[in-house]
Amino acid sequence: MTVRLYDTKAQALRDFVPVDPTNVTMYVCGPTVQSGPHIGHVRAALAFDLLRRWLQYRFERVTFVRNVTDIDDKVLANATDAEPWWALAYRMELEFTRAYASVGILPPTYEPRATASVTQMQELIAQLIDRGHAYAAAGDVYFDVRSWPAYGELTHQSVDAMESAADADPRGKRDPRDFALWKGAKEGEPASATWASPWGAGRPGWHIECSAMSRRYLGPTFDIHGGGLDLRFPHHENEIAQSTAAGDAFARYWVHNGLVTVDGQKMSKSLGNFTLASDVLAARDPRVVRYALAGAHYRSSLDISDRAFEEAESALGRVDAFIANVERVFGPSLRTTLPSEFEEALDDDLNVPRALAVLHEAVRAGNRAYDWAGDPSVEVERHASDVLGMIHVLGLERSAFAGSRDHADAAAESTLDSLMRGLVDERARARADKDWAAADRIRDAIAAAGITLEDTPAGTTWSIE
Numbered sequence: 001m002t003v004r005l006y007d008t009k010a011q012a013l014r015d016f017v018p019v020d021p022t023n024v025t026m027y028v029c030g031p032t033v034q035s036g037p038h039i040g041h042v043r044a045a046l047a048f049d050l051l052r053r054w055l056q057y058r059f060e061r062v063t064f065v066r067n068v069t070d071i072d073d074k075v076l077a078n079a080t081d082a083e084p085w086w087a088l089a090y091r092m093e094l095e096f097t098r099a100y101a102s103v104g105i106l107p108p109t110y111e112p113r114a115t116a117s118v119t120q121m122q123e124l125i126a127q128l129i130d131r132g133h134a135y136a137a138a139g140d141v142y143f144d145v146r147s148w149p150a151y152g153e154l155t156h157q158s159v160d161a162m163e164s165a166a167d168a169d170p171r172g173k174r175d176p177r178d179f180a181l182w183k184g185a186k187e188g189e190p191a192s193a194t195w196a197s198p199w200g201a202g203r204p205g206w207h208i209e210c211s212a213m214s215r216r217y218l219g220p221t222f223d224i225h226g227g228g229l230d231l232r233f234p235h236h237e238n239e240i241a242q243s244t245a246a247g248d249a250f251a252r253y254w255v256h257n258g259l260v261t262v263d264g265q266k267m268s269k270s271l272g273n274f275t276l277a278s279d280v281l282a283a284r285d286p287r288v289v290r291y292a293l294a295g296a297h298y299r300s301s302l303d304i305s306d307r308a309f310e311e312a313e314s315a316l317g318r319v320d321a322f323i324a325n326v327e328r329v330f331g332p333s334l335r336t337t338l339p340s341e342f343e344e345a346l347d348d349d350l351n352v353p354r355a356l357a358v359l360h361e362a363v364r365a366g367n368r369a370y371d372w373a374g375d376p377s378v379e380v381e382r383h384a385s386d387v388l389g390m391i392h393v394l395g396l397e398r399s400a401f402a403g404s405r406d407h408a409d410a411a412a413e414s415t416l417d418s419l420m421r422g423l424v425d426e427r428a429r430a431r432a433d434k435d436w437a438a439a440d441r442i443r444d445a446i447a448a449a450g451i452t453l454e455d456t457p458a459g460t461t462w463s464i465e
Helices: 039-059 073-078 085-102 118-130 206-218 229-245 277-283 286-294 306-330 340-347 352-372 377-393 398-404 407-432 436-448
Strands: 004-007 012-015 024-028 062-066 134-137 140-143 179-184 202-204 221-228 250-257 260-262 451-456 459-464
Touching: 004 250, 024 039, 024 206, 039 062, 039 085, 039 221, 039 250, 039 260, 039 277, 039 286, 039 377, 062 206, 073 085, 085 277, 118 134, 118 140, 118 179, 118 202, 118 206, 118 229, 140 229, 179 206, 179 229, 202 206, 206 221, 206 229, 206 250, 221 229, 229 250, 277 286, 286 306, 286 398, 306 352, 306 377, 306 459, 340 352, 340 377, 352 377, 407 436, 407 451, 407 459, 436 451
Parallel strands: 024 062, 024 221, 221 250
Antiparallel strands: 004 012, 134 140, 140 179, 179 202, 451 459
């Protein structure tokens, strides 16, 4: 067994070898909670949920840290007199949590807020100053990019080719590309958004937050640092520079997910072309949303559309129909297994599209065995065990979404199942009595409602077309 991941820094697939083979350590950049999540945020979180699940299967345990940036220029800008920045940040954090939970994303092992680690940020800044890689000026503290020869190693850029750092007040910078580690308090900003420091009252810069929090919760070196492709520069480039300049080995693998696009353009709040996660989840079954967002390889862009959700719904319907048919014969307590082709797909840079192809081939093979075998038990049960194992690893089990489903929908489904069982039994009695006309009338009425009957050696099953 060898898991391979694409390492952005190496620009190549690498065999994944964790520091501790029984506990993979991961840090993923979480949201800046200035407003609610769009569907791109959910796709990003889902990519690392899938990776986490697979690494947990392979290596027993994953310590997974995802931060919340709850102090930032954007958070302050969106606050109002009626809702101060800290109240806005908390309300938005809850919206992100609800959206993630709706599509079955597991909660992190730790989910630190930036405001709870300011002391650790100040300690890291002091280390950088002592080592000659940062300097204080006019109440701010900047990272001196010229002092660190490796700066640019993640995105393979030279300093001279980089744009100026936009997140820092230029009044005291030695170089336009120097970025802020500490931002001195400014007139008009709320006093509640400042902390005392050796350099004067102020607040941390964005980049230093993740370096300090990852060190606090995972130590000076950890296995995987994750985030969206849009974070490679400047955020992740700056994280590497400040952490390694402070003496930390930092992240050993850099994994980045592709973006959700609209007409080929990145979905972004700043561009105004985003679709709120709450709107998507209100209109779609959250399980369908999970499938649709997982359907493209995590490193590729995903152009979201109604068609993608419709195809996901149809695909899940075929899986569910097969499982329902099998459970009518064998009961709900089948064992779970994984076919080697599925394992190989996920070992190969988390190739979920290929893994889904293996899943659907197992469903097709199981249906063929169910339809044709005189005694379907052994062959069907084998495929069913594989299917159940695969949807468990992918987080697509129906039971995992029971809490997020609308109660009325669940009740309607239960009622439909009860009615269909009655009609199927009535048709079976008519056929047993050789009343073919009555049996045909029942079959035609069911077909007119868009429901398909399948007569198999194990009995009659139904599914919605």
